[in-house]
Amino acid sequence: MQRIGVFVCWCGSNIAGTVDVQAVSDALKNEPGVVFSTNYQYMCSQAGQDMIIQAVKEHNLTGIVVCSCSPRMHEATFRRTAQAAGLNPYMVEIANIREQCSWVHKDIPIGTEKAIILGKAAVAKVNLNTPLTPGESPVTKRALVIGGGIAGIQTALDIADAGFPVDIVEKKPTIGGKMAQLDKTFPTLDCAACILTPKMVDVAQNGKIRIFSYSEVTDVKGFVGNFDVTIKKNARYVKEDICTGCGACVEKCPMKKVPNEFNLGMDNRSAIYIPFAQAVPKVATIDPNACNMLKNGKCGLCARVCAAGAIDYTQKDEYIEEKYGAIVVATGFNPISMDKFDEFAYNQSKDVITSLEFERLTNAAGPTAGKLLRPSDGKHPHTIVFVQCVGSRCDACAEKGKEYCSKICCMYTAKHAMLTRDKYPDTDVYVFYIDVRTPGKNFDEFYRRAVEEYGVHYVKGMVGKVVPEGDKLKVQASDLLSNKQLHIDADLVVLAAAIEPDKSARPLATMLTASMDTNDFFTEAHPKLRPVESPTAGVFLSGACQGPKDIPETVSQAGAAASKVIGLLAKDKLTGNPCIAHSNELMCNGCSSCERVCPYGAITYEDKEFRMPDRTTLVRRIAVVNPAVCQGCGACTVACPSGAMDLHGFASGQIMAEVDAICK
Amino acid sequence: MKVAYFPGCTLKNKAKQLDDYAKKAAEALGVTLEEIEEWQCCGGVFTTACDEVATKLSSVRDLVAAKNKEQPLVTVCSACHNVIKQTNHAMQTNKEFADKVNRYMGEEPYSGETQVYHYLELLRDVVGFDAVKEKVVNKLSGKKIAAYYGCLLLRPNGVMKMDDPENPTIMEDFIRAIGADAVVYANRNECCGGYIAMESPDLAKKKSNAVIENAKAAGAEMIITACPLCKYNLIKNGADIPVVYFTELLAEALGVKEDTNE
Amino acid sequence: MQMNEYKPLIVAFCCNWCSYAGADLAGNNRLNYPADVKIIRVPCSCRVNPMFILRAFQRGADGVIICGCHPGDCHYTSGNYYTRRRMAMLFSMLDYLGIEKERTRVEWVSAAEGAKFAATMNDFAEKVAALGENKRLEDLRCKR
């Protein structure tokens, strides 16, 4: 029989305001097993915890029930308290009488009655608690970073800096991500390439970092400290270790009409290509959908011109299996498709472009060598209209666009408008805005400069329709402040498209069992206090995969994620969760039902010899749970027909005792 | 196959060709348009106010007639289509409204079971543009035709669900199916001012001109439409290229136009 | 006691990762729902054995609701998919035996859906209250 102590917390007036705490502690005193019951203003405070420790010693308690806030809040606190008092930490149960009682009910008698019942359920459960010891598992001292944009690069560099090996998996042929496509960065107007490419070189030269470019993660198994990851290295038909990146093949390749994705299709590349001059790794890649040699065996020119002999048309996709202790997701973002917003005529005119395309048009390494020219006819545009919030801040019932603010558009549009006016003072620049949001260091000052010093026309209102006619784009918009409908004959229209998480994020989240919000952004373990950790242990978040972010924010989050990874990898052993499944071998049928539902492959079978009452022996197949792999979901316990499989901490008997206590 | 057919008032008067050509062409494509008996005027315009019940009853009766025939209901006129489809949608989604309507109807309650097709949807989703292409005998090759959708066919998109309301393709696909060249221009889904043509002829003229000019700038030699109101408006307001019903071109392409000119 | 004063007893099994957190959020936002709802925390909705549900009815519960992460969002990848099949089968069987189908429910509530949690509990409690006492699946020895 347990000797249980009950501790009812007032939580100031949070609980005591709606629950008669004295009545609760009095009522629970009479429950079976309870030998001590009290209440106190703040159970989680030092004084409250001391009270528990003292009670354990005075009354020889074997179990503790704390009636307080949600176990998600302070279960860990009170387990530590129990440990300090010399008890097994798993002899503690929490009755949630705040979030699920005092805060949702207004009437004191009702709240008190419910609090007593919840307390009874916790007492009933503790009566059946047994001391649990968590298992330990080793930590593989290697990290995986998925995504090689600025977020992934910074995270990898910081982890490597602490002395741990890191692998970066990037699905494109080069690392660099979106930042490599940008021209200047706000609000300081540094050249993006000038600050990014040295970091890319650092990655390439860092002995602790391996880059798997043109690769993707196809399978993740295991758990924190012990992930088994399968990486698919797509065949690039070029031997990476031999290619010198000289570019002779690129020059000679006869197939030169492939839309260049790095320039967002605004110019062409060859079938064998290096995405841009500073690519890392600087290695050529053959596009199998464009290469004549790969498609029909005719050509082979690149192999002939390659002095290094790096071309290999027979290369196959390669699967690499590697162990990691921690995984950082840095899958980034993309602008959304403009298909559902064709009132802006994006699909009807080449001169309606997205802001990312505008970046390429002004980038010295872009399709126009940095000259701002119209995609349709290569003429200099004299009137440019920027449209903000295209697809951002939409109502869900409008069924297009995103509900959130994409956060970066106000600032990059100010940058584009300012730079255009700076370089081409003869250009009229209109920015149609709903609100200008500039909450960052030096952001509002930057926006004001665009208006006051550079003479950008900021118009409060939205564009309703863009009509291509002749070589003009007829823009119809509203100017809400002067209560007019404007008609502007523009040469170029730039849409600040909303951004969304990369499409690869959703399947990756499934592999990682990391949760996502409805917009497919990864959710953090706690929105304020654990912003770079996913709720899944060992999985960390870096950059825009967690939510829209600009570069400074991304870099600081990348560093934070790295420090969390370093903290994990610095440990030699991890303490596991002891609330895991276990099978009673006497009852187990060996039927394999549990194995089939286990999401972790934690259950195996062995033939075990049993001594029978009649002194014979019998060999029977039984299930065995691997405690390091089991995560404690309990799926097996229900699949098991005989009830041999049970779960520590949430045993069938315990749950039924709770049911009984509640229904009694 | 046989489908229920709702011609509407204008197709029996000012827009007889739209009706005649539609029937002949459908027949040639293996679809019989069976006019529902004693059909009633759709009401011309759908009132969005949810407390307007009586004005929508005539449309509901047409829908019920099709339901009783156990056939989908096909319309040609854009305005009729808009009104009937929106009424049907209201019957499906607004229970309170449907209850009120059914109290007038007095028969078995109706809750939007009838499938409503525009003639163009019939061509695309039931017959298939590929099948149309195969039946074409007079290819209208080389003709640069601009499709004019207007507003009623496409909007509100949440109800009409015919095509992408900002970049529709159904009429362009139709034009290509009969062998002509489709001219794509931005104003093809902008309103011609149809409903206010009596009330504010000047505004209607402005809107119609914007459509015609934009189509011509894109190289159109002819405009097709599914709406008598649009056709009236565009012609009245100085279209200097032909504006015809799409069914007329379809009949011509299928080689059944002559039969119709009695 | 009048019928309309009848207070049903409702047992809610909530998975630790989504629905229990959703219930906490409902509390954080002070969203009311009837005190008749008593929550039992389980690691995953797939921990809920049909036997627990029958046990609750036996002991006098008038309604049992199981809440888990949305399909596809299970913390354990697939637990709630098994829940979905298991409960579909069980509920269909209870219905087949003539037990009122409104007494059992599965609802997917994420950690962010405090409002949905409260609304679900209000609605469920109302439906169960309308049915009155559970008489078809009760154990008279366990009467309160």
Added chain:
Amino acid sequence: MQKITQTKLIDKAASLLKDGTVSCVLGWSKGEFDYDITPAVFKTEEELKEGFVWNDFCGANFSKYLIEKTRKTEGKILVFLKPCDTYSFNQLLTEHRFDREKVYAVGIPCEGMADVEKVKAACGDGIIKIDCGEKIAVTTLYADDAIEIDAKDVLLERCVNCKSKKHVAYDELLGEEGEVLESARFDEVEKLETMTPDERFAFWQNELSRCIRCNACRDVCPACTCEKCVFNNPQSGVENKSPANSFEEKMFHIIRAYHVAGRCTDCGECSRVCPQNIPLHLLNRKFIKDMNEFYGEYQAGAEVGQRAPLVNYTTDDVEPGEVFDRGDIDA
């Protein structure tokens, strides 16, 4: 009348015993009455000739006995399997419940088995002798002459709705192989589904209240093979020996049906052995029908190693709240 004769089976068994292929034979033997045929183990030709029976009353499914017998027997066991028995045989192999190597399975055709209750209904009580020939000849205490019945008129429910004459497992087949049949076995379930909840409740209240908890349904069930049944286990929380009230009657049968859902081959033994004539198969068939409708056709035991619906899933399964309105599912 069975197409294959008793003599043929005895000869087969005797020769397999003789050449050492098997060390014993699992077969049917006569019980206290002619219709009361029970499973037995035969070790010699003599024993076979003495007691082995094969006629229209050999309904018993031997698959389950193999678990116990294979553990205790040296050498192979010969088992005769009717088509429906072979499904149970496979299902147990799927669950690793016995060692296939220790069994020599002989498939035998079956023309359907007789229901004693129906025979009694036709001939009255006091049966003292039954002869199974072309017709079933029943001699009773009260009639002067034997009464002849056509076997087809007194078939067990499960044989009326026979789902398969095809053997899905055997080492050797005697006689001709049959086909998987289209049966009307779900008609009764459908009829219940179309009743109102009140009618259904009344129906089951009437049926299940007759339960005397003799456990025959569980004990005969080839799927109920747990090392320790939850109803016998004080730790399980549902242990009980006899139903105290209608709740426990229902709970026992719901849990039993649920535990075998996806594993039940619809062999019908539960209903055959129920002394109270409760149509227990209607519970199992409800699960089978639901699983077929919601998750695709599934026949437990059709193949070894199949993954049953309840240990499987797809991402777009039907929601539990949607299972009630059957009309919608079909549409």
Added chain:
Amino acid sequence: MNNKYLQEDLLRMSGVNPKKCMRCGKCSATCPAYDEMEYHPHQFVSMVENGDIEPLINSDSLYKCLTCFACVDRCPRGVEPAKLVEAVRLAAVRRQGANHLKADMVPDMLDDETPQQLIVSAFRKYSK
């Protein structure tokens, strides 16, 4: 008080929730009849929200809306301004003797080609 009643009536009739509006002005940007209107679609939304309804009822803008639903489809917030315009118009023409279109006005408006539906719909829209 009276205004409050009218406001509630308009919101109920139209099913529009003006509080969803984020003041982007896209409805007015997209409106083909903008220049003919005294009050523009976004003003209908904000004025009804503020209970400032009489000016709308008395405005000619009610009869300039083309019912083309461009504002409905393009509104990023799903506010549906055209439904609100229609509700205000109905509130106006439902008043005693306030029909905007009278039968004796029609003959002068017609020409040989006027389609029937134009007359029918004009009555539907402007008279009760």
